[in-house]
Amino acid sequence: MDALDLLQNRVSVTRLAEPAPTAVQLDVLFRAALRAPDHGQLRPWRFLTVEDTARERLGELFVEALRLRQPEAGEDALRKARKMPLRAPLVVVAIARVLPHPKIPESEQVLAVACAVHGLLLAAHAQGLGAVWRTGEFAYDRHVAQQLGLAENEQVLGFIYLGTPEGSLRTPPELDPRYFVSRWDRNA
Numbered sequence: 001m002d003a004l005d006l007l008q009n010r011v012s013v014t015r016l017a018e019p020a021p022t023a024v025q026l027d028v029l030f031r032a033a034l035r036a037p038d039h040g041q042l043r044p045w046r047f048l049t050v051e052d053t054a055r056e057r058l059g060e061l062f063v064e065a066l067r068l069r070q071p072e073a074g075e076d077a078l079r080k081a082r083k084m085p086l087r088a089p090l091v092v093v094a095i096a097r098v099l100p101h102p103k104i105p106e107s108e109q110v111l112a113v114a115c116a117v118h119g120l121l122l123a124a125h126a127q128g129l130g131a132v133w134r135t136g137e138f139a140y141d142r143h144v145a146q147q148l149g150l151a152e153n154e155q156v157l158g159f160i161y162l163g164t165p166e167g168s169l170r171t172p173p174e175l176d177p178r179y180f181v182s183r184w185d186r187n188a
Contacts, residue, residue: 001126010122011172013130016163020051020089025127029092029162032123036115040101044109045116048093048148055085065143084138088161092120094133097154113157120160130165133158 021029030047038044050058062081066073085091096113098106117133124131138144139156150156 006122006126009172010125011170012121012132013165013169014087014132014161015166016088016130016132016161017166018089019164021124021127021129021162025129026090028127029120029123029129033116033120036112036119038112039108040104042099042101042104042109042112044097044099045113046095046097046154048095050085050091050093051089055091058085058091059083061144061147062138064147065138065141068143069137069141081138085159088130088132088163090162092160092162093148094120094157094160095148095150095154096157097151099153110155110157117157117160124162128165130163130169132161134161135159 026049033045033047034043036045059082062084063078066078066081070077094113094117096110098109101109121131121133135158139158145154145156148156
């Protein structure tokens with residue numbers, strides 16, 4: 001796949017089915033992620049893979065977190081939380097591991113991890129895999145983070161759902177750069 005075609009046509013794929021990416025495909029995904037811009041070469045990223053029955057356990061963790069946050073949550077909300085990790089055969093948890101540094105602020109480290117996730121998404125598309133980056137309340141839930149084994153200096157940046165696309169991919173909308181780019185001239 002041509003690099004520019006990849007960059008201009010990658011789309012999020014929400015309808016995912018078996019099979020999950022193979023070990024070889026996953027290696028490619030993570031190698032692409034590790035090429036993200038990284039000021040100071042801090043490598044502030046970490047990833048967890050959740051597959052097979054671990055997805056069900058992640059769903060139970062989501063239910064537990066929801067009950068802690070909203071004890072009055074109804075059965076529909078609990079059922080929805082339980083099923084979330086089952087939307088794809090593989091879930092990758094993207095984690096920012098922020099390190100104290102005199103020249104590299106926390107925001108740059110988090111942005112580096114976001115770039116790593118984007119690289120992973122591009123590599124998935126290039127291999128014909130479907131992928132979608134999801135956040136939501138469980139990505140920001142401290143109980144979920146603790147149960148996933150995150151340290152105090154770590155945060156979940158999202159859950160990357162991966163699998164085989166169901167149906168055809170949607171066509172990305174044509175966006176005109178003129179609406180997003182302007183020239184700055186201090187002397188004007």
